[in-house]
Amino acid sequence: MRFATVRHDGTTRAARVEDDHYVVLDHADVGELLRSGDGGHVHGPAVDRATADLAPLITHPGKIVCVGVNYRDHIEEMGRDVPPAPTYFAKFRQALIGAHDDIALPDPATSTSIDWEAELAVIIGTELRHASSADALAAIAGYTVLNDVSVRDYQRRTTQFLAGKTFESMTPLGPELVTRDELGDGSGLAIRCEIDGVVKQESNTSELVFNAVDIVADLSTIITLEPGDVIATGTPGGVGAARTPPEWMMDGTVVRTMIDGIGECQNVCRNQVRG
């Protein structure tokens, strides 16, 4: 099954995919749908799938955990070592945007080193703590696409990545949740990022150092995972910062972030006009 979060009648609503349309549900987003424990099988208004206005798939996640340095080719291009455990950092909710929303560039005086990072995102479906691998897999509701758009100079101004990773309205999340019964542990999926029509990242989720199950089980040793939690699993090689010369996104840049079997986010970078 597939679910999305659509903007509908001035608010957001979870929606179930039925062929070419969405069936709008009562829940405010896919996170609330997952927390409710109901299957989203009821009837509701229909919205055309091709033209729907998509909100971030999870509008108010309890947590957003990102994994860094988790594809071997990306580790090599960034000059890092393969870490002994998953490298975690966070984002906050206000970073998220929908699958077709504009990416809000920071003021150029703040930063112009804006980079792309195509990622497979795991969405948690049931509460989990101290989990085995089997329990970890069972707690995964499904998968979606995330672009961990990064403000590289802020990421690198101290030892900790958070500042460069949680800029407001820069992280596309969507378009849809594809449930685990269709994608298993999320391995074997082609992942790609195109910038203005040119392929910049092209890999496969089987190249992850720590896969979705490894990450979920390890995180559950640290803290309780809850329905609607978002875990971004890391990005493959081909980011702009690792190119010679480095390549950055700017006003008008079109970013397509694609995972086979899930779908894509397509977002345009836009300078902001501050009132």
Place this chain on the structure above:
Amino acid sequence: MRFATVRHDGTTRAARVEDDHYVVLDHADVGELLRSGDGGHVHGPAVDRATADLAPLITHPGKIVCVGVNYRDHIEEMGRDVPPAPTYFAKFRQALIGAHDDIALPDPATSTSIDWEAELAVIIGTELRHASSADALAAIAGYTVLNDVSVRDYQRRTTQFLAGKTFESMTPLGPELVTRDELGDGSGLAIRCEIDGVVKQESNTSELVFNAVDIVADLSTIITLEPGDVIATGTPGGVGAARTPPEWMMDGTVVRTMIDGIGECQNVCRNQVRG
């Protein structure tokens, strides 16, 4: 004024301090009180202040931002350099406990390197983005005490601190919010951590490299701050990891985290029995 969040009739409630008692309010916690924009002046049931059961001061913060390496003596003892900007990492909500709750030690097979970090915490009172220093100060609701209890081997297993900083039920937050009109920019406050009655950390918030206003203004460049957001400003020298030999907390260790003009958290470390 002072506010707390108390456990009351099987739920949590914000409460106003009146001398030796709390006046219980309708809001679920101090975060909800701040988001409501009401002053918390109404009447309500009275609870004895000395024996009240304190919940985390903010039970569901939209974000918890921590600042690392922000006191000169701690930077020196950890062998780090003074960073050019605040070093940010996150915690998640489930890390928080009340001012007198037990600290839930991880399974000893997971880690035994449990350390203390007394910190001044800033609580945001109004929404804020792209703020000047004056606006940043005005957006601070007040201050409280936080102990950024750290699982050092998890903090150090990769480059990113998050894993060692967000373990479940290890971060005391409280006892009370002291509003900004009493404490200004939060400087000039003596801060101390005692372990089993022995002073381990003793400094003053005037020793912060980046003070509360610097941090709030800088963060607002990155993302919108909201009422109830928690910002932990960093810890002074004297942590267990920097001692020879290193000192760790264990089952039964009593931690007192004190800031003059605010109050203290007193917490006991306890091994967990997993069912």
